[in-house]
Amino acid sequence: MLRTDLLEQLRKNPAVSVLIIGGGINGIGVLRDLALQGVNALLVEKSDFCAGTSAASGRVAHGGIRYLENGEFRLVREALHERNRLLVNAPHCVEPLPITMPAYSWMKGFFHAASQFLRLKSRPGDRGAVVLKIGMALYDAYSGKGALPLHRFVSRKQALAERPGLNPKIKCIAVYYDAKILYPERLCLELILDAERSSPGARALNYVSVASAHGDTVTLRDELTGATIDVQPKIVVNATGAWIDLANSAMHRESHLIGGTKGSHLVVDHPELHKLCQGHMLFYVNTDARICIFYPLGHRVLIGTTDIPADDPDSAICTEDETDYLLKSVQHVFPDLQLDRSQIVYTFSGIRPLPRSDALTTGQISRDHSDTILPPGDGLNFAIHNLVGGKWTTYRAFAEQVTDRLLGELGQQRVADTRSLPVGGGATSRRPRAPVRRGSSR
Ligand SMILES: Cc1cc2nc3c(=O)[nH]c(=O)nc-3n(C[C@H](O)[C@H](O)[C@H](O)COP(=O)(O)OP(=O)(O)OC[C@H]3O[C@@H](n4cnc5c(N)ncnc54)[C@H](O)[C@@H]3O)c2cc1C
Incomplete structure (x- = not known):
């Protein structure tokens, strides 16, 4: 449907079950999941789709081996399952990525790893080969057999012979695997198209921002014309990432959720x-x-x-x-x-879009995601779900968790699952699909 027709349709019928603010990967993931459940959902994005943080990532679908030392085992396990699913469901855009990690010492990092495990605060330093070995063994175990090759260590002598130019100060190198998201913006657009195809009630508008809110109404602004339009959502999902507190403020709700x-x-x-x-x-x-x-x-x-x-x-x-x-x-x-x-x-x-934190270093702030709900109040009759954090890699699992809560509030049942659902061109891609461990749970 043309953008102008869609805006006109909203003017005539402003009721929407869920209004999603923010067209990055997390908002788009929720739109797709809601569409599959037949929920009437509108996504608005103030700029172009996937123009915020989702376009500025390192483009790696990964479990986050580094997060193991922060004790984020649940996140790593979930992210590895999601990495595996991306390889299967979007093989046209996501491919295996071999990773070389040089170790410059044998034992360093032990004290830090142990203190993190005991939940004591300490600053990270160099991570030696022994700490890497423990981390990689755990990473392989969480990753699941057959998804990608297991890690291996290569001696200093062999590494320097095979990898010209490497720093001769290395003790050894480790090689392991994650995945590369070749075209993140394309994946976002394909998810929107999939959502719109699966349900006429799913709609997405770019260059539309949230201007204000009162009662049961949210006023949107067309950034191309300056025109405003009122919609009446039952629930709002604030998926504006680093802008979450600013978007709440535009709706006259105070929040201090983000420490970006x-x-x-x-x-x-x-x-x-x-x-x-x-x-x-x-x-x-x-x-x-x-x-x-x-x-x-x-x-x-x-x-x-x-x-x-x-x-x-x-x-x-x-x-x-x-x-x-x-x-x-x-x-x-x-x-x-x-x-x-x-x-x-x-x-x-x-x-x-990280949560506010008092961690000693920015690298120690949790990379996990959460759905923080602001209940109706301050003159607003609807609740606001705030999607804080969340990696590109884990968008599907995050969307699933949020959608389940939204369905509960709307009194609806889940009727479709996204775990094995191809994304866009992934349905017809000819690239051989990486195997995913059978029975891998969420
Ligand atoms: C440097 C860096 C490297 C990273 N590398 C990786 C990586 O390798 N792998 C990985 O898995 N993750 C990575 N991440 C994390 C990942 O990119 C983000 O967590 C994820 O993209 C956040 O998506 P989002 O949808 O929450 O936010 P965004 O993509 O920022 O989307 C929010 C959207 O909301 C819109 N918006 C804001 N205000 C309004 C408003 N008032 N009205 C309407 N729309 C509004 C914005 O324009 C924006 O498009 C990285 C992040 C960074 C910063």
């Missing part, structure tokens, strides 16, 4: 670095104990990322300091490589 951190990436045109990667992602502990990555993206190389507290999601840019930091980080892995600003093709930044 900015992450920036560089994309460089560097054929030598591209070749040195040998198709792998390099995932390593940088000299300041932060995890950094780089890997081939098409014929360029993506380098990331930073993790800096940030308040304003509308002004996230990669600063000069971040650029210097990221360029230098690569030399921790390939010390003789010449890399400078002239090879940068573009940079991008996004804000992680």
